[in-house]
Amino acid sequence: MLTTAQFQTLIGKLPEVKAQREEMGRLFTEMSKDRLDSLLVRGFNWGEIYECSFVEHIAIAFVAFGRVDWLNEAAQALDPQQHVLDAMELEDDDAPDGPAPGFEKQDLIGLTYSLQRTVLSILLYQRSLSALVQDVRENDNMDALFDAVRVDRAAMNCTTIADKIARAQLRGDKRFFLRLRNALKGPTQKHWQAYCDLRYSLVALRDLGFDKLTDTQLEQLLVHDLKVYPNTPSARKNLRAQYQRSRKIKTI
Numbered sequence: 001m002l003t004t005a006q007f008q009t010l011i012g013k014l015p016e017v018k019a020q021r022e023e024m025g026r027l028f029t030e031m032s033k034d035r036l037d038s039l040l041v042r043g044f045n046w047g048e049i050y051e052c053s054f055v056e057h058i059a060i061a062f063v064a065f066g067r068v069d070w071l072n073e074a075a076q077a078l079d080p081q082q083h084v085l086d087a088m089e090l091e092d093d094d095a096p097d098g099p100a101p102g103f104e105k106q107d108l109i110g111l112t113y114s115l116q117r118t119v120l121s122i123l124l125y126q127r128s129l130s131a132l133v134q135d136v137r138e139n140d141n142m143d144a145l146f147d148a149v150r151v152d153r154a155a156m157n158c159t160t161i162a163d164k165i166a167r168a169q170l171r172g173d174k175r176f177f178l179r180l181r182n183a184l185k186g187p188t189q190k191h192w193q194a195y196c197d198l199r200y201s202l203v204a205l206r207d208l209g210f211d212k213l214t215d216t217q218l219e220q221l222l223v224h225d226l227k228v229y230p231n232t233p234s235a236r237k238n239l240r241a242q243y244q245r246s247r248k249i250k251t252i
Contacts, residue, residue, distance in 0.1 A: 004221070007208065009085050011201050011226050021116045039105055046110030047157025050148070051137075054118065054128040054252050061111045066100040117152040123196040124187055126203050128252050129155060136160050142176075146183040153184055197228040202246040215240050 028036065049057055062071050070087075077083035099108050118128045125132070125147055132151075135144035137160040145164055148155045155161055168176035201222060205213070213221070219236045222229045229235060 003081075004225075006081050006085055007204065007221075008225055010204060010208075011197070011228070013088065014197055014200060017116075017119055021120065024113065024116060039109060041104060041106055044106050044110065045154065045157050046114045047154045047161075048159065049111070049114050050129045050133045050152075050155055050158045051160060052130060053134070054130045057111075057115065057118065057128075057130055061115060064100055064103040064107055064111055114152070114154075119200075120187075121148070121151045122203050122252065123200050124151065126199045126246055126249055126252075131252055133158055133160050136164065142179070146179050149180065149183040150185075150187055153186075195229065197226075198222065198242070199246075201226060201228050202242060203252060205243070206246050206249070207252050213243070218243055 049060070052060065062068055074080050074083045074087070099105060114129070118130070121127060121129045121132065127135075129148055129152060132144040132148040133155065135141040136148070142164075145161055148161065156165060164176075165180070167173075168180075215236045218239045222239055223231050223235050229239060232238075
């Protein structure tokens with residue numbers, strides 16, 4: 001379990017994570033078609049990765065980037081969490097120059113982009129894209145389907161969502177395709193305005209063992225320490241309600 005200081009460090013990385021996502025978007029937007037075609041050799045599609053769990057998604061990325069030895073080293077450290085946080089501050093001169101055997105550069109691009117979109121999904125919905133797709137697959141949750149597409153249009157290529165689209169096509173389901181068209185527009189301003197950093201913090205609290213905080217501790221951490229929620233008279237009550245809702249979400 002992370003210490004409070006380590007948790008603060010992790011949440012403090014959010015601006016950097018957001019900046020990296022924006023930088024990657026600009027990189028490919030401005031890249032020439034010839035350069036892009038040289039990187040994306042054949043059958044480029046990362047949608048199917050969302051059929052894996054979030055943990056499996058991360059594990060595949062570590063293997064593809066040739067970072068399994070580093071992960072084992074972190075696991076054997078006296079404080080694995082601090083080892084990872086320290087590594088985030090350093091330039092990694094020992095990182096492999098290319099993909100691991102069995103992977104191509106386009107796989108690294110797809111894995112990096114899909115992980116960034118999953119972080120965005122957590123910011124918006126407190127759930128990874130894998131969790132949203134799982135909800136569609138296991139519970140036929142159409143709201144989760146459109147949320148997933150709103151975050152990453154390429155999610156339509158995963159088997160679960162492609163299956164639902166094909167069924168809607170067979171039925172001539174106009175309402176489904178109206179909702180799909182709306183989802184394809186991406187996150188709305190309403191999504192962005194509603195405390196993305198707070199939602200990310202609540203997910204981290206839930207999944208990293210901070211699941212028994214008092215109202216006073218919540219207010220101190222989220223309002224005063226991390227500053228992801230405004231300091232208002234109703235802050236403590238509102239944070240407790242959001243914290244309780246977040247705890248009901250079973251999986252990231």
